[in-house]
Amino acid sequence: MTQLSKKIRAATVGLLVSAAIFAAGCSNTAVNQGGEVYYNAKIFTSDDDQPEASALVVKDGKISFVGSSDDALKFAGSGATSHDMGGSLILPGLIDSHAHYLAINTWTSDVLPLQIDLAMTHDQILEAVKDYAEQYPAEVAPVISEMGYGTDAKPLATELDKVVSDRPVVLTNSGGHGGWANTKALEMAGVTAATPDPSPGISYFVRDENGNPTGEFKEASTMAIMLQNLGLTSGKAIETRFPVFTQTVLSPYGYTSYYDAGLLVADEEESIDALSKAGANIRVFTSFVYRDPVPVDEFVSKMTSVRDKYTSDTVRPTTLKLFKDGTLEDYSSLMFENFSDHSGEGVEILDNDHMMAIARAAADKGFNLHTHAIGDKAISETLDLYRDLGDIEGTKTMAHVQILPEDGIQRFAEQTDVFYQTTPVWALGDEFTKSALGDDRYGRQMPLNTVSQNGTLLTFGSDAPVSNGLAGINPFTEMYHAVKRGESDDYDPPKSEGIDIATAIKAYTINGARQVNAGDEIGSITAGKSADFIVLDRDLLTVPTDEIKDTTVLQTYFKGNEVYNAQDQQGSAK
């Protein structure tokens, strides 16, 4: 069956189901349908046709009824099991619309307590590496690796050599687009003056005047060389690690689906194969990351065959991931004009013709498109690309979208089919960004409220582990930043761009579902959709803004099954 006819069939079944329920609701004849009833709740459905309800019924992993408690109890009947929710708030299961959870779980070492974060100074990083090496001798931790260093680091091998020289150390920066190795790591990875750069000027080893690598490396292809040659990553690790990660990290935060924005370093088919065998309680929409100079036809035919082989309810290899530029931290975001405190206008990872060729070929096969764009020129050219592609079967998403071009608000208003995917905590002001951009561009960052009012669909994600490591995964912290931005002097610029909590919730639910082209299956509490929902400890919609970040999940249901219960966690911790 072709993708299209599958879609039509799914839509027809959906229509029949909703027609039956609608007819039943009107005549009140559908009673004793059985299932599990969750009643006496406050439900924010993320479904504009029925925004609120007080009960839902689940049968065979799907939502079979949404409405009042009385009607739900009648609908399910005497044979059903009912649960009094005591007035708790229920939301649809959350969807992280951009994260790298598979990459996190390709790390083969189980000892990873080394903690580096972007606020640490150069000396503090060296101190942390030194302490770690003392605590974990080479027999326990033969390679030292961690991600997350910030802009104060001076990434020279000789600096790391001062604290550890007996074994390899490889650190990657907080943006995930560059890294820092000691001399031992360069030696063991086989990187010398004779090693060619994967993509000169874009993905390369920084060198001294004699061509010797200094220890710093840029972009994903060099990271792959370092991490793979040192045996630090393997797609197969996903099979055992990812279900545990889901159970201990993702389900407790209420995630029931997410978009994986790329594997960074492991082989995609190997990773997808491992994910298929893992059986984790989450639905994963995975990416194929295109990198020059792989021929377009070859790449798209590989993507298509992997998709056709592995697609299931919980594994969806349905998106092409593209990089238009790098990151601001690396001065590699693509800008119309020079940075204010640094020469250069950033890096164009793929030129426009190349972007169009790969995007067109993948779109013709029904793939969704998801493009990394941070600088104003990268955003402008990605909007051009999406406009020139016209209508496609899949969806068009721009990720991060940090520094809008001068006409950016107008452009987004004209192209409301483009999803605006971002991580709200990035809107927090900081001196590095202010200095790199200058006042005018600094004021053009992430106008979330305006673009949302203009009809653009916002989607939020953690970008983990890029944004503040694992701490950045908490969706309620992100919602808090998205809302708080309009209310505090700490949140500039521009302060007027705070959004309301309902919009933030939709960015984590129905809009995320639409971004991955699954809006008819997940993302809202609607009869016929997968029974993915969460119960919260407070009413997120009415609490003071400052309390949004303190919200916790009491229960997470995935396909109707309880996959997390806060009470069990407390019980087992005792």
Ligand SMILES: [Zn+2]
């Ligand atoms: Zn990312």
